[in-house]
Amino acid sequence: MSNPAEPSKGISLRWVYLAMGFNLVAWGMSWVNVRAIVHEVGAGELGALRYLIASTVMLIVWLVRGRPLPARRDLPGIALLGAFGFTLYNLGINYGERTVDAGTGSMLISCVPILVVLYGAVTRQEKVTLFAWLGILTSMVGVALTSGVVENGVTLNEGTALIFGAALCAAAQTLLSKHLTRHYAAIDVTTWAIWFGTLGLLPFSHNLVGTAGRLNATAWGHLLFLGIVPAAVCYTLWAWVLQRLPITTVMGSVYVIPLFSVLFSWAILGESPPAATVVGGLLTLAGVAIVQRLGRPRA
Numbered sequence: 684m685s686n687p688a689e690p691s692k693g694i695s696l697r698w699v700y701l702a703m704g705f706n707l708v709a710w711g712m713s714w715v716n717v718r719a720i721v722h723e724v725g726a727g728e729l730g731a732l733r734y735l736i737a738s739t740v741m742l743i744v745w746l747v748r749g750r751p752l753p754a755r756r757d758l759p760g761i762a763l764l765g766a767f768g769f770t771l772y773n774l775g776i777n778y779g780e781r782t783v784d785a786g787t788g789s790m791l792i793s794c795v796p797i798l799v800v801l802y803g804a805v806t807r808q809e810k811v812t813l814f815a816w817l818g819i820l821t822s823m824v825g826v827a828l829t830s831g832v833v834e835n836g837v838t839l840n841e842g843t844a845l846i847f848g849a850a851l852c853a854a855a856q857t858l859l860s861k862h863l864t865r866h867y868a869a870i871d872v873t874t875w876a877i878w879f880g881t882l883g884l885l886p887f888s889h890n891l892v893g894t895a896g897r898l899n900a901t902a903w904g905h906l907l908f909l910g911i912v913p914a915a916v917c918y919t920l921w922a923w924v925l926q927r928l929p930i931t932t933v934m935g936s937v938y939v940i941p942l943f944s945v946l947f948s949w950a951i952l953g954e955s956p957p958a959a960t961v962v963g964g965l966l967t968l969a970g971v972a973i974v975q976r977l978g979r980p981r982a
Contacts, residue, residue, distance in 0.1 A: 699927045702920045703936055711943020713913035715951055716905040723902055726777035727887035728894045734769060734881040736910025741874040750871055760863055761875045768856030768918075769880020774887060775849030782842035791846045793826040793941070796934035798854035803930050815931045815974050822938035822970030828963025857934070861925045869922035877914070935974030938967050 721729065753761055776792075796819060803809030863872045885891075898906070925933055942964045 696927070699924055703924045703928070703933065706917045706920055706924070707936060707939045708943055709913050709917050711940045712947050713909055714944040715947045716909050716913075718948075720898075720902045720905045721780075723898065724894060724906075725889065726774070726781065727884070727889060728891055730773040730777055731881070731884045731888035731891055732895060732906055733909045733914060734773070734877060734884055736907060737877050737914035738881045740911055740915040741877050744870070745874050748870075750868075750874075753867065753871070753875055757863065757866070760859060761872070762879045764856060764859040764863065764872070764876040765879025765881075766883055767852040767859065768876055770883030772849045772852040772856065773880075773884060775845045775852065779842040779845030779849065782840050791843065792850050792853070793823060793938060794847070794850045795853045795857070796937050797823070798851065799857050799934045800931050802854070802858060809930050811931055815935065818935055818970045818973030818975075819938075820970070821973060822935070822967045825963045825965070825967030825970055826938055826941055828959050828966060857925065857930070860922045861930065864922050864926050869926060870919045873915075873919040873922050877918070932975065936971055938971055942967050 717729070724732065800809065800811055800815070800819065804811045860872060860876075888894075921933075945964065
């Protein structure tokens with residue numbers, strides 16, 4: 684029996700990079716959707732409603748595909764993936780942003796690629812070249828300029844710790860996902876993890892039924908998008924991409940997400956980016972280009 688996690692020889696790398704690019708755009712857009720409804724929905728309710736939608740979508744797909752449940756020995760790892768990647772990450776972001784400005788939040792989350800790549804380098808699971816580190820650090824400087832941290836400084840409080848904790852959870856999620864998808868298909872791993880993560884979010888939601896009942900059609904549109912695209916679809920694609928590309932290549936691309944957030948905020952919310960943001964965006968793109976073009980280890 685073939686391993687479902689093995690890359691198909693018939694799949695072109697062009698499709699893998701296309702899937703990665705789709706994720707970057709969708710996750711950049713998701714920040715705009717969250718900002719549009721965050722004042723109408725509490726931090727706990729937002730996470731629970733978003734992932735109840737994602738869980739429902741994944742359940743339908745799972746039933747249609749007729750897939751089995753995971754082996755009992757893998758349940759602890761999947762539960763950890765759900766806890767780190769969906770429960771704790773979302774709680775850290777949603778509660779942390781109540782007292783931390785967006786710039787500091789973006790800067791802290793941008794630590795995720797460095798944490799993941801550093802782990803891969805220390806454990807010798809990934810060969811990280813000098814150009815890869817150069818590209819990642821260049822992108823970090825770009826994110827600092829884009830987020831306004833260079834100009835306004837970093838907010839240090841309890842929220843800062845929560846968001847940095849969320850960054851650590853995201854790094855753990857990436858590593859756990861890459862491990863589990865060696866044995867299971869990406870869509871199955873994502874499905875089970877989202878189910879566990881949603882169960883973890885429910886206790887933090889208050890008056891979930893009442894909150895859902897008072898939302899208007901526009902707010903539901905934002906929630907449906909957040910639950911279906913950035914959650915269900917994108918996390919499945921991300922696990923699939925991690926199967927087929929080195930962690931350094933994948934995580935180096937994550938720095939483009941804040942740039943897309945700025946572009947969508949400008950196009951949809953009418954927020955004009957300052958000059959430092961534009962310069963930061965260009966630096967971010969330069970760093971990502973270095974990682975993608977020069978940062979791959981030679982065979």
